[in-house]
Amino acid sequence: MIDFYKPEEANAEDAIEAIGGELSMFDDWMERYEFIIELGRKLPPYPAEWQDEAHRVQGCQSQVWLAAQAQDGKLWFTGASDAAIVSGLVALVLRVYSGRDRAQILATPPKFLHDLGLIGALSTNRGNGVAAMVERIHAIAQAA
Template structure:
């Protein structure tokens, strides 16, 4: 997924602004579902066990490519809400350098109140997704290509 904002920090600020527009969590969940529908197509032949993200109750597949200069991530989930969570993470981190990814904590999660409104299983899945992105960036910074 290609970034829509110039930096990860700008992406996080835009996400916080967008979610602030909604008054309650039913509206925010609907917006999250709508965002998940914006994920780019994910090829069926990429939906393999090797690309499956462990730690998620829902099925999530993620593929990383690039190097320390720019890492691109593609991902998809079989869950509508999780797809929205994937979209937000990719919006912040995909298309960024390994250094920028590693220097950018996922502050948008607290800023929009996600940490208080996700089930424990979704929180664990989001943590696994963010850990995968961080680990990929760390390896890329060390010259190790994405899996």
């Protein structure tokens, strides 16, 4: 049985607000990076057999894999990366989008990544990779 990411928050907006609150507890970006890396360590195990081209997110500097499952009107996601910081970014993105219905996913643009200061604090390649993850999630929701 695959363990898809189950966020604690009831909706995407609450998840974004919680992430913002957590990030604001740290004084500098090095501490925030450590926090993000720790989030990545807590991701559910990602199946090795899904670490393939079909699940790979194009546009990421690191290897990133993403899988989805529709259940009870919601889309559940799981993901992984071969880079510690990117695994943490996967966890943040999944916290916002996993377990949400199609309409909520499509109504939540990646603007929160800028608002939380994540895009500005990341290298251009990492920022593009996070945006590619969200684009993939939106494409899956659009097709659902």
